[in-house]
Amino acid sequence: MNTDVIVVGSGFGGAFAAERLIASGLRVTLLERGPWRDTQPMRAAGVWPRSPLPYGRNFYRQVLRSVAMPGLGARRLRTNAHGLFDLHLAPALSVVCSSGVGGGSHVYSAMNLRPAVPDYWAARADGIDPERMEHYSAAAIARMGARPPDAEVPNFVGTRLRQDALLQAEATLEQPAMGYRFDGGRYRDNSFFGSQDGSKITLDALILAPLLDRGLRVHDLHEVLSIGRGAGGWRVSVYDHRSRRYRHLTAPRVVLAAGTLNTLRLLFASRAQGALAALPALGLGIGGNGDVPAYWRCAVPEADFTEGTPCHGRFEIRGVDDGPNLTAYGLNGIDGVPMPGRLRARLKRDLVLVGMGADGANGIASWRGGRLRFHYSDSANPILARIYRAFDLIGHRSGRPVHFLRRWPLTVHPLGGARVSDDPLQGVVDGRGQVHGLPGLYVADAAALPAAPGAPPSMTIAAWASHVADGIGRPV
Amino acid sequence: MDLDMPAIEQPPADLLGQRQAELDELFATLAPVSAAQADGYWRGTLMAILGFGWLPRPLARLWYRLLRTPLNPWRGKSFAQGGGANRWFGVRGPAFGRFKLRETHSPIDGQPVLWLDYDIPENPRFLRPIRGEARMLGNGLVLARMNWQTRRGLHRVLYFTLTPAG
Ligand SMILES: Cc1cc2nc3c(=O)[nH]c(=O)nc-3n(C[C@H](O)[C@H](O)[C@H](O)COP(=O)(O)OP(=O)(O)OC[C@H]3O[C@@H](n4cnc5c(N)ncnc54)[C@H](O)[C@@H]3O)c2cc1C
Numbered sequence: 001m002n003t004d005v006i007v008v009g010s011g012f013g014g015a016f017a018a019e020r021l022i023a024s025g026l027r028v029t030l031l032e033r034g035p036w037r038d039t040q041p042m043r044a045a046g047v048w049p050r051s052p053l054p055y056g057r058n059f060y061r062q063v064l065r066s067v068a069m070p071g072l073g074a075r076r077l078r079t080n081a082h083g084l085f086d087l088h089l090a091p092a093l094s095v096v097c098s099s100g101v102g103g104g105s106h107v108y109s110a111m112n113l114r115p116a117v118p119d120y121w122a123a124r125a126d127g128i129d130p131e132r133m134e135h136y137s138a139a140a141i142a143r144m145g146a147r148p149p150d151a152e153v154p155n156f157v158g159t160r161l162r163q164d165a166l167l168q169a170e171a172t173l174e175q176p177a178m179g180y181r182f183d184g185g186r187y188r189d190n191s192f193f194g195s196q197d198g199s200k201i202t203l204d205a206l207i208l209a210p211l212l213d214r215g216l217r218v219h220d221l222h223e224v225l226s227i228g229r230g231a232g233g234w235r236v237s238v239y240d241h242r243s244r245r246y247r248h249l250t251a252p253r254v255v256l257a258a259g260t261l262n263t264l265r266l267l268f269a270s271r272a273q274g275a276l277a278a279l280p281a282l283g284l285g286i287g288g289n290g291d292v293p294a295y296w297r298c299a300v301p302e303a304d305f306t307e308g309t310p311c312h313g314r315f316e317i318r319g320v321d322d323g324p325n326l327t328a329y330g331l332n333g334i335d336g337v338p339m340p341g342r343l344r345a346r347l348k349r350d351l352v353l354v355g356m357g358a359d360g361a362n363g364i365a366s367w368r369g370g371r372l373r374f375h376y377s378d379s380a381n382p383i384l385a386r387i388y389r390a391f392d393l394i395g396h397r398s399g400r401p402v403h404f405l406r407r408w409p410l411t412v413h414p415l416g417g418a419r420v421s422d423d424p425l426q427g428v429v430d431g432r433g434q435v436h437g438l439p440g441l442y443v444a445d446a447a448a449l450p451a452a453p454g455a456p457p458s459m460t461i462a463a464w465a466s467h468v469a470d471g472i473g474r475p476v
Numbered sequence: 477m478d479l480d481m482p483a484i485e486q487p488p489a490d491l492l493g494q495r496q497a498e499l500d501e502l503f504a505t506l507a508p509v510s511a512a513q514a515d516g517y518w519r520g521t522l523m524a525i526l527g528f529g530w531l532p533r534p535l536a537r538l539w540y541r542l543l544r545t546p547l548n549p550w551r552g553k554s555f556a557q558g559g560g561a562n563r564w565f566g567v568r569g570p571a572f573g574r575f576k577l578r579e580t581h582s583p584i585d586g587q588p589v590l591w592l593d594y595d596i597p598e599n600p601r602f603l604r605p606i607r608g609e610a611r612m613l614g615n616g617l618v619l620a621r622m623n624w625q626t627r628r629g630l631h632r633v634l635y636f637t638l639t640p641a642g
Contacts, residue, residue, distance in 0.1 A: 231505060231508075231611075245495075274617045275614040
């Protein structure tokens, strides 16, 4: 195969890396385990074949791709290679991520932010210039066309909470910029289960489909199983779910961007086959970005919280100074979930709340019996307890229950495990994203992040991927 | 072998389900094993045996796992001083089916390979047409194939992996 770089995964890491690699004139092949999604922008782009997002009668068949949980051993339960969500359930840390060309951009809540931690990139490793990283972040946010919602957007907290006795979202509280088509977009069915009409801006439509005309080769439904050094550089072993056969590709350089969970699975599995190096720091620095999701049975009469942008915005509890970062969401997308009408009507009046903040990214991932395990302690990450207390307070003051999994951390923002550091005993990749001791192998996704950004991480990942790709395109 | 790395006990499960054509593609991507690297005793696992390509993958995996048990008397190979032998009933068990080694290019894909030539006088006549090829899949994991030489050319018979026997 004539390719200069193989990119594994097409989320924020993979798509932003691919775009810069193509711009440097390199021949790039992108391997993605999920399918292209059937959305209006993809139909318009003429990409074929496509798989439906979970909606209506397709919902239950398309919603789940795979589940890993204790008791299943090394085997993951794979329900459907075209499914959307990949769940890793475990008492120490559960993770939700997704599958399909465009990666997490289909299911995410469209918040495009810089790290909340000040000087996030300062003194991380040689070759990382914080000013340059700020430039990459700004470029990524601009690329997504992101901006905060206007006051007229349905259910936007800045408007809705003006008279609220319990919560507030004053103009001084910075609202997240969102990658959303505010002009002409619909404010429904655009969140966790994808956005069929393209109201939410996703990476397949924004970056990947246009790159096909510039030479990017995308192999969808190609699941990478292992990587290793081969005769001509790197070997990538793949299962092609469409033709149901194994393929073995080679390239001088491989960029891993399969998302934290799956990049770690690939690195661990390949190391266990003796195909990499010892990588003593593999698995160090796991974090969940302090995520605590909760379900608030607020049952606001006449409300329809499923309308609006995927995230309604950031809010605070009145009278609480310096509280954690809290955001609100409706169960946006449940119109496409087959369920009794009365239940749906009830769910539309409730909210999902998410608290997050910089945790210590002090967990460890390990590999035993062919299975990825996380060791992550909520007591070692006091941000979680702060968020638990905030939710308890909301529940107490509102008289409406806030349900969340106390002491069972669940994150949609997993990061670390192949983190960046100059010291191979502390980190897996160097300041250029190249795996220590393995020239030509790079990590361009959230697994390489050196710490929790404390804010939704997609743009931090995009910035890192841009930096890694520019380094490959313009070698020192 | 890199001693910092964990020892490999079993070949990766997904190899056992692969067809000959798929393993040919994999084999073509690999770097060769040198005769010096091969020195020692190796535990063998068979896969992609000619005539069993029709087995559905899960059954193929099961079948080749079964062939790793004592039901199959072939246990692996030993290599020393430019030659080697197959080992039966135990990794250090009786040797039968000897070969000489040569670092050369594969006549099949033209890439460097460790060549196992069974055409030596110690072997009974029926073993002499066997030609083996070995390459490195990982640190301490060798992927090899057995071919059968006829007047019309080389025919693939099966693949196997070798892991150090400790
Ligand atoms: C419900 C939800 C809401 C979120 N909301 C926000 C938000 O508002 N803002 C924000 O910044 N972040 C949000 N996130 C997090 C964000 O989606 C992730 O941080 C981001 O997508 C991670 O980017 P990545 O490139 O590391 O991985 P991903 O985007 O997950 O991309 C990895 C890709 O690799 C593919 N892949 C995996 N394994 C393999 C393999 N073996 N072979 C080939 N391909 C493979 C996957 O299918 C996937 O497409 C949210 C996440 C979820 C689940």
